[in-house]
Amino acid sequence: xxxxxxDDGTTHPPLLSPGYRSTVLRAPREQFVLLPHTLTEVTGPLxxxxxxxxxxxxxxxxxxxxxxxxxxxxxxxxxDADGRPIPHTLVEVWQANAAGRYQHRxxxxxxxxxxxxxxxxxxxxxxxxxxxxxxxxxxAYPWGNHPNAWRPAHIHFSLLGRAFTQRLVTQMYFPxxxxxxxxxxxNSIRDEKARQRLVSTFDLSATVxxxxxxxxxxIVLAGLDGTPTEEPHDD
Amino acid sequence: xTELGLTPSQTVGPYLSIGLxxxxxxxxxxPGTPGAVRLAGTVFDGTGAVVPDALIETxxxxxxxxxxxxxGFRGFGRCPTDDAxxxxxxxxxPGIVPDRGGRPQAPHIDVSVLARGLLHRVVTRIYFxxxxxxxxxxPVLATVPEHRRSTLVAVAAPGGYRFDIRLQGxxxxxxxxx
Numbered sequence: 001x002x003x004x005x006x007d008d009g010t011t012h013p014p015l016l017s018p019g020y021r022s023t024v025l026r027a028p029r030e031q032f033v034l035l036p037h038t039l040t041e042v043t044g045p046l047x048x049x050x051x052x053x054x055x056x057x058x059x060x061x062x063x064x065x066x067x068x069x070x071x072x073x074x075x076x077x078x079x080d081a082d083g084r085p086i087p088h089t090l091v092e093v094w095q096a097n098a099a100g101r102y103q104h105r106x107x108x109x110x111x112x113x114x115x116x117x118x119x120x121x122x123x124x125x126x127x128x129x130x131x132x133x134x135x136x137x138x139x140a141y142p143w144g145n146h147p148n149a150w151r152p153a154h155i156h157f158s159l160l161g162r163a164f165t166q167r168l169v170t171q172m173y174f175p176x177x178x179x180x181x182x183x184x185x186x187n188s189i190r191d192e193k194a195r196q197r198l199v200s201t202f203d204l205s206a207t208v209x210x211x212x213x214x215x216x217x218x219i220v221l222a223g224l225d226g227t228p229t230e231e232p233h234d235d
Numbered sequence: 236x237t238e239l240g241l242t243p244s245q246t247v248g249p250y251l252s253i254g255l256x257x258x259x260x261x262x263x264x265x266p267g268t269p270g271a272v273r274l275a276g277t278v279f280d281g282t283g284a285v286v287p288d289a290l291i292e293t294x295x296x297x298x299x300x301x302x303x304x305x306x307g308f309r310g311f312g313r314c315p316t317d318d319a320x321x322x323x324x325x326x327x328x329p330g331i332v333p334d335r336g337g338r339p340q341a342p343h344i345d346v347s348v349l350a351r352g353l354l355h356r357v358v359t360r361i362y363f364x365x366x367x368x369x370x371x372x373x374p375v376l377a378t379v380p381e382h383r384r385s386t387l388v389a390v391a392a393p394g395g396y397r398f399d400i401r402l403q404g405x406x407x408x409x410x411x412x413x
Binding site: 001003006007011012013014015017020022023024025026027028029030032033034035036037038039040041043044045046047051079080081082083092093094102103104106107118119120156158164165167168169170171185186188189193194195197198218219220221222223 | 237238239240241242243244245246247248249250251252253254255257280281282284286292294295296302303304309310311332333334335340343345347349350351352353354355356357358360374375378379383402403404407408409410411412413
């Protein structure tokens with residue numbers, strides 16, 4: 001039976017990262033128990049078909065109007081660590097509007113809401129693992145973590161992958177954000193190279209003349225264990 | 236083949252309810268399905284305060300122990316916590332699933348907990364109090380320190396079972412490295 005390669009501890013941020021204050025009372029403190037990859041862990045929800053319509057990948061269009069802000073295209077490929085594309089997998093995104101305000105009752109930031117921007121999008125990757133969204137560039141926004149704290153502009157990404165082990169929720173950032181150095185969430189990822197994988201790149205080839213800037217954000221989920229298995233994987 | 240660097244995890248943040256809940260997320264099976272049980276609980280932080288901005292996701296076998304679209308059973312549940320830190324799903328009790336060596340595992344549900352303040356999901360498992368014999372023989376439970384095993388066992392409650400999640404502190408839920 002297949003199993004998935006475990007993170008060697010250098011990629012994902014430590015759960016207890018006190019610079020990000022909310023981790024202090026929420027990060028578990030006890031030792032984790034190693035979970036073998038049984039059938040429950042190597043299978044996963046293959047959902048999305050029927051849950052997603054073509055319009056769901058365009059966040060700029062709402063009934064009655066169009067979102068304010070810098071129109072952008074965000075695209076990329078979802079693969080596993082061995083480079084295999086992950087086809088037909090659900091990609092869910094949510095983000096603040098161009099002014100840096102979320103459409104959420106808890107967000108009281110003094111910035112305008114946009115009646116034509118809910119900030120939610122979803123799509124399925126194609127047969128080669130590619131996804132594409134049209135949206136507006138989210139604004140930076142202040143938060144209560146420490147005095148004068150601002151989050152760099154980001155888009156939240158959620159991926160189901162093909163197996164429970166591959167589940168990932170992350171944030172995509174934009175190139176050259178001056179707030180990177182001050183953000184404890186971004187910097188909770190200890191490894192500089194791993195951190196840079198969350199920064200999208202400007203992509204002229206995806207940019208549409210006179211219409212929208214393109215950014216590329218590729219995503220890599222856990223790969224299969226290299227050891228020979230008694231049963232070939234069927235992905 | 237060159238190994239690609241994994242994409243690191245980041246927190247879902249406080250506004251996950253904009254993007255992640257589905258109207259039918261908590262319904263692994265439709266209301267009225269014969270045998271459906273309500274699995275519900277509360278998420279607590281290290282001070283015992285409820286966590287109103289978490290998301291619980293569940294993944295499990297069908298009652299025959301099978302997975303996949305061909306079973307006709309979705310197997311996946313998703314429910315955000317409410318202002319009281321409560322979540323609930325409607326599902327069927329899973330069957331027996333073998334471990335890697337072919338030994339039977341007690342009925343169990345894999346759980347991901349995502350929340351503001353969690354930089355990566357944490358993973359736990361739900362077992363069932365009315366499966367004492369199967370639990371006693373379960374190869375995964377056997378690797379959990381005995382005094383902590385009860386944190387993984389859902390107890391009888393009206394219409395189904397209750398499973399609370401304590402992220403930290405007294406009776407911290409057992410979490411797994413996956």
